[in-house]
Amino acid sequence: MVDQKVSASFRDPSGFVFTRHKQLYRQVNKSYQADYELLNETGLYAELTSAGLLVPHKEVSVAPAEKSLAYKVLQPEHIQFISYAYEWSFSQLKDAALLTLDLQKRALARGLWLKDATSANIQFHRGRPILIDSLSFEAYPEGQPWTAYRQFCQHFLAPLALMALVDVRLSQMLRTQLDGIDLELCSRLLPSGSRFNFGLLLHIHLHASAQKRYAGRSTREAATRASVSKMALLGMVDQLERTIAKLQWKPVGSAWGNYYAETNYSNAAEAHKGKLVETYLKKIKPKAVWDLGANNGLYSRIAARLGTFTVSQDYDPAAVEQNYLHARAEHETNLHPLLIDLANPSPALGWANQEREVLSQRGAPDALMALALVHHLAIGNNLPLERIAEFFASLAPWVIIEFVPKSDSQVNRLLASRKDIFDDYTLEGFTKAFSKTFKIETQSPIAESERTLFLLKRK
Amino acid sequence: MKLDSLHGIIAGLVFLPVNSEPAYLDPGSGSFIIQIIIASLAAISYAFRSQIAKLGSLLRRSKDKDQDK
Numbered sequence: 377m378v379d380q381k382v383s384a385s386f387r388d389p390s391g392f393v394f395t396r397h398k399q400l401y402r403q404v405n406k407s408y409q410a411d412y413e414l415l416n417e418t419g420l421y422a423e424l425t426s427a428g429l430l431v432p433h434k435e436v437s438v439a440p441a442e443k444s445l446a447y448k449v450l451q452p453e454h455i456q457f458i459s460y461a462y463e464w465s466f467s468q469l470k471d472a473a474l475l476t477l478d479l480q481k482r483a484l485a486r487g488l489w490l491k492d493a494t495s496a497n498i499q500f501h502r503g504r505p506i507l508i509d510s511l512s513f514e515a516y517p518e519g520q521p522w523t524a525y526r527q528f529c530q531h532f533l534a535p536l537a538l539m540a541l542v543d544v545r546l547s548q549m550l551r552t553q554l555d556g557i558d559l560e561l562c563s564r565l566l567p568s569g570s571r572f573n574f575g576l577l578l579h580i581h582l583h584a585s586a587q588k589r590y591a592g593r594s595t596r597e598a599a600t601r602a603s604v605s606k607m608a609l610l611g612m613v614d615q616l617e618r619t620i621a622k623l624q625w626k627p628v629g630s631a632w633g634n635y636y637a638e639t640n641y642s643n644a645a646e647a648h649k650g651k652l653v654e655t656y657l658k659k660i661k662p663k664a665v666w667d668l669g670a671n672n673g674l675y676s677r678i679a680a681r682l683g684t685f686t687v688s689q690d691y692d693p694a695a696v697e698q699n700y701l702h703a704r705a706e707h708e709t710n711l712h713p714l715l716i717d718l719a720n721p722s723p724a725l726g727w728a729n730q731e732r733e734v735l736s737q738r739g740a741p742d743a744l745m746a747l748a749l750v751h752h753l754a755i756g757n758n759l760p761l762e763r764i765a766e767f768f769a770s771l772a773p774w775v776i777i778e779f780v781p782k783s784d785s786q787v788n789r790l791l792a793s794r795k796d797i798f799d800d801y802t803l804e805g806f807t808k809a810f811s812k813t814f815k816i817e818t819q820s821p822i823a824e825s826e827r828t829l830f831l832l833k834r835k
Numbered sequence: 836m837k838l839d840s841l842h843g844i845i846a847g848l849v850f851l852p853v854n855s856e857p858a859y860l861d862p863g864s865g866s867f868i869i870q871i872i873i874a875s876l877a878a879i880s881y882a883f884r885s886q887i888a889k890l891g892s893l894l895r896r897s898k899d900k901d902q903d904k
Contacts, residue, residue, distance in 0.1 A: 522870060523862040526863045526866035578873050590865040611874060
């Protein structure tokens with residue numbers, strides 16, 4: 377029996393996650409027994425799981441991974457794909473923030489509260505954000521200020537404020553700042569006008585100066601000087617909620633404007649391409665697909681509608697935002713929009729590089745879709761076609777890939793201001809490079825275009 | 836108004852000492868203290884809003900009574 381502790385869960389002494397025979401379990405430690413019982417007895421567990429806000433679990437009778445500490449072992453419902461805050465669009469992070477505050481309010485109403493408020497505890501499950509850590513609650517210590525308040529501001533409010541008021545790409549700071557964005561840094565980066573936003577004045581600017589002022593003082597000393605009533609705490613959570621609800625980011629009137637109107641192919645070509653994608657998908661019947669360079673998810677939805685769980689990735693924050701807003705509005709349950717730069721995908725991060733997993737190890741898709749992408753990689757990023765083929769082969773056994781020739785206006789645009797050093801970038805060159813790792817199952821020209829769609833099978 | 840004096844007034848006027856249990860997460864002293872200020876403002880605003888709402892409903896009731904006459 378080989379147990380593997382999941383490193384992302386080691387900080388909280390209440391318990392930890394481990395895998396055994398490819399099954400995921402959560403050990404609850406004896407030290408958390410009283411709080412665990414409270415979660416059930418108060419009805420909070422039932423309320424949150426039936427509302428789809430907390431991942432449900434079963435108590436199982438398998439042997440614990442650390443017997444001396446163990447109180448119970450839980451088996452949580454399977455989450456299909458784990459993603460991190462630096463891979464979310466603005467509204468994904470905002471919805472995760474609002475969920476955290478909703479959980480805090482519901483918990484307080486039943487005499488508990490959230491003892492931590494990290495974005496790593498939230499995942500997207502069936503299209504909606506959900507809390508995955510059922511050990512996040514504890515008995516509410518009447519009168520005490522919220523211990524996870526700083527963490528909440530660092531993980532949610534600070535990046536959302538920076539994305540909304542400075543630049544949406546600042547979400548990438550979360551890649552290096554794993555415990556959220558330092559509030560003093562956030563306060564310096566925000567425009568001075570943000571001090572006129574009452575919520576940001578309190579929770580970022582004054583919060584940052586209080587941290588500086590009281591640095592090094594004991595919290596015990598701080599907490600014995602005064603208390604916060606439950607009503608005041610609820611008022612503060614309400615205030616945070618209103619501050620976050622007011623933060624907006626819309627991909628218009630900026631560099632992102634008109635981006636989506638600029639396609640160069642006809643409706644007939646688009647329809648034919650969709651039809652071909654559907655035919656190929658029906659042939660290979662994948663359970664999980666990663667759509668690389670998915671734009672706003674138009675073709676991902678073909679896979680999703682066929683019942684395939686689809687991770688719809690793009691490097692453009694505006695595309696991912698549109699994709700998520702569409703998925704949310706339509707209640708799509710098996711489509712996961714994700715902000716990924718394929719030329720620099722998310723690495724393994726954190727302590728011993730084990731707290732955040734590298735993208736390529738999170739799930740094993742049966743197929744990739746790479747539509748209107750290869751020219752961006754080969755010409756836009758100078759990546760040799762053979763290397764692209766090898767990378768794709770390392771991810772999935774099947775690939776649906778579109779070749780866009782140099783004569784296409786989109787490729788022309790990439791070559792407009794540079795020397796054409798891509799002699800091998802032809803249909804023949806593409807076929808030759810990909811044939812080293814893949815067998816061509818089918819290929820079809822796309823109607824009313826110069827493009828070709830391939831179905832490839834890994835050798 | 837300086838943060839310190841604001842804190843002093845609020846802590847002195849409104850709140851009582853409390854015993855705190857250390858958490859596994861470091862809440863940060865500054866984050867604790869700023870909450871006392873923010874939460875008290877929120878409590879005042881909450882109380883104010885509920886008074887306004889109460890007043891509104893009282894006025895509506897008396898207006899309804901007038902109309903009944």
